[in-house]
Amino acid sequence: MSDNAVDGDEVAHIADLARIDLDDGEVERFTEQFGEILAAFEALDEVPETDREADLTNVMRPDEVREGLTQEEALQNAPDSEAGQFKGPKVS
Amino acid sequence: MTDYNAYIATDTIEGADDGPLAGRTVAVKDNISTKGVQTTCGSAMLDGYVPPYDATVVERLKDAGATIPGKTNMDEFGMGTTTETSAYGAVENPAAEGRVPGGSSGGSAAVVAAGDADMALGSDTGGSVRCPAAFCGVVGIKPTYGLVSRYGLVAYANSLEQIGPIARSVEDAAELLEVIAGPDERDGTTRDAREHGTDYDFAAAADGDVDGLSLGVPTELLDGADERVVETFWDAIDELEAQGASYHEVDLPSVEHAVEAYYVIAMSEASSNLARFDGVRYGQDGGEGNWNESFAQSREAGFGEEVKRRVLLGTYALSAGYHDKYYKKAQDARAWVKQDFDEALTDADVLASPTMPVPPMKRGESLDDPLTMYLADANTTPVNLANLPAISVPAGETDDGLPVGLQLVGPAFGEKTIIRAGSALA
Numbered sequence: 001m002s003d004n005a006v007d008g009d010e011v012a013h014i015a016d017l018a019r020i021d022l023d024d025g026e027v028e029r030f031t032e033q034f035g036e037i038l039a040a041f042e043a044l045d046e047v048p049e050t051d052r053e054a055d056l057t058n059v060m061r062p063d064e065v066r067e068g069l070t071q072e073e074a075l076q077n078a079p080d081s082e083a084g085q086f087k088g089p090k091v092s
Numbered sequence: 093m094t095d096y097n098a099y100i101a102t103d104t105i106e107g108a109d110d111g112p113l114a115g116r117t118v119a120v121k122d123n124i125s126t127k128g129v130q131t132t133c134g135s136a137m138l139d140g141y142v143p144p145y146d147a148t149v150v151e152r153l154k155d156a157g158a159t160i161p162g163k164t165n166m167d168e169f170g171m172g173t174t175t176e177t178s179a180y181g182a183v184e185n186p187a188a189e190g191r192v193p194g195g196s197s198g199g200s201a202a203v204v205a206a207g208d209a210d211m212a213l214g215s216d217t218g219g220s221v222r223c224p225a226a227f228c229g230v231v232g233i234k235p236t237y238g239l240v241s242r243y244g245l246v247a248y249a250n251s252l253e254q255i256g257p258i259a260r261s262v263e264d265a266a267e268l269l270e271v272i273a274g275p276d277e278r279d280g281t282t283r284d285a286r287e288h289g290t291d292y293d294f295a296a297a298a299d300g301d302v303d304g305l306s307l308g309v310p311t312e313l314l315d316g317a318d319e320r321v322v323e324t325f326w327d328a329i330d331e332l333e334a335q336g337a338s339y340h341e342v343d344l345p346s347v348e349h350a351v352e353a354y355y356v357i358a359m360s361e362a363s364s365n366l367a368r369f370d371g372v373r374y375g376q377d378g379g380e381g382n383w384n385e386s387f388a389q390s391r392e393a394g395f396g397e398e399v400k401r402r403v404l405l406g407t408y409a410l411s412a413g414y415h416d417k418y419y420k421k422a423q424d425a426r427a428w429v430k431q432d433f434d435e436a437l438t439d440a441d442v443l444a445s446p447t448m449p450v451p452p453m454k455r456g457e458s459l460d461d462p463l464t465m466y467l468a469d470a471n472t473t474p475v476n477l478a479n480l481p482a483i484s485v486p487a488g489e490t491d492d493g494l495p496v497g498l499q500l501v502g503p504a505f506g507e508k509t510i511i512r513a514g515s516a517l518a
Contacts, residue, residue, distance in 0.1 A: 014407050
């Protein structure tokens with residue numbers, strides 16, 4: 001077993017961080033696949049440190065009011081809304 | 093209408109009466125927003141999602157008089173090389189029965205190859221325009237980063253992706269590129285080609301004149317490739333030579349690490365980009381529970397397995413303790429790849445390789461082996477890391493009749509050079 005191996009608990013922990021529920025079959029498959037994929041990523045260790053020439057330009061524009069979506073348009077795809085607002089799950 | 097499952101929806105969107113694309117049909121990949129017409133990204137998460145605005149490229153298509161005959165099927169959120177990860181079913185390859193059409197813009201390439209649309213738009217994050225173009229025997233262009241607006245393109249990995257044209261000839265693809273290219277104040281990463289020593293007369297560049305053209309062939313991109321592909325590749329190079337081009341071999345040691353670097357960066361960006369899908373503003377309702385429970389349920393129900401795999405791996409690569417090992421090294425690799433390409437392009441007008449190292453895979457072969465599928469992107473992903481333009485043109489077929497694509501990579505904003513070179517073949 002290599003250093004890259006992740007176990008089922010780690011996969012479940014990452015899934016928790018990413019806010020994605022997984023079923024048992026997915027945890028099992030991902031555990032095996034992640035070991036292989038992370039082992040392939042290991043090749044990046046051989047990459048020399050390289051200067052990154054950043055070619056950056058300021059693209060900010062003046063903060064002016066522009067036409068945007070109407071409230072109705074913004075809400076049209078929401079699974080749930082109330083009084084013209086998005087309705088999310090309860091906080092606690 | 094064919095039955096390759098290439099369209100997710102066939103709502104027709106009519107463009108202006110006049111314009112350079114009047115009378116022509118341009119199918120649009122389903123991760124590009126169309127006002128009033130469902131845009132799913134090939135995902136159950138966005139089943140029924142109807143954008144309240146058009147992507148900039150869609151506005152430009154309509155202004156140019158094009159008719160959009162439908163939204164094309166794709167790997168879910170662009171994540172795949174075979175167009176088999178779509179929640180709306182796999183797409184068949186009209187040019188090679190029983191084989192995948194390539195991905196992720198497989199539907200766009202398939203409708204063009206089958207003659208159901210004159211042209212199509214795809215998006216290319218790590219090869220998603222060029223791969224399906226190669227596998228379906230048509231032409232695809234991945235523009236220089238910043239040439240085409242991404243406004244309205246549902247993001248997978250912003251720093252890598254560009255919308256690009258697919259067509260049956262280089263000239264048609266160039267014509268479509270001419271319509272969609274150009275700066276957009278709604279995408280701060282767009283740049284004006286005219287400030288980079290060129291112009292937008294792409295179609296005129298498709299004159300087939302390769303006399304005196306210098307081709308560099310990176311040996312690293314031939315090494316692991318399928319024999320049948322390599323043979324067809326050299327046939328295409330011979331043909332370009334016969335028309336006055338010359339070639340020399342070049343070394344690009346950095347590309348050996350490109351596909352790994354690509355996946356680390358793309359997955360990391362995906363893990364952040366796809367955080368927006370929480371079932372509140374759009375997407376699958378997560379049902380009962382607190383915020384975290386509801387989000388996790390929405391995302392379990394809405395995302396397919398490949399999307400979950402990439403979001404999780406991206407989350408892992410960015411997490412405390414692993415960031416330096418994966419993400420930072422991947423950024424080093426990206427800078428190295430960029431340097432290598434820039435250097436090779438000082439001695440060559442374009443770099444040539446097979447677009448894909450393998451012919452189109454059999455359907456159903458790739459889904460259980462994600463790593464093998466990722467490695468198939470070895471030749472296309474370095475171009476996205478380097479922000480450069482590339483075209484895939486048909487190089488010919490293997491002896492068993494499978495399409496092979498030739499990839500030509502040019503310098504930044506060198507679209508006219510790769511269009512001219514590619515037009516000698518298609």
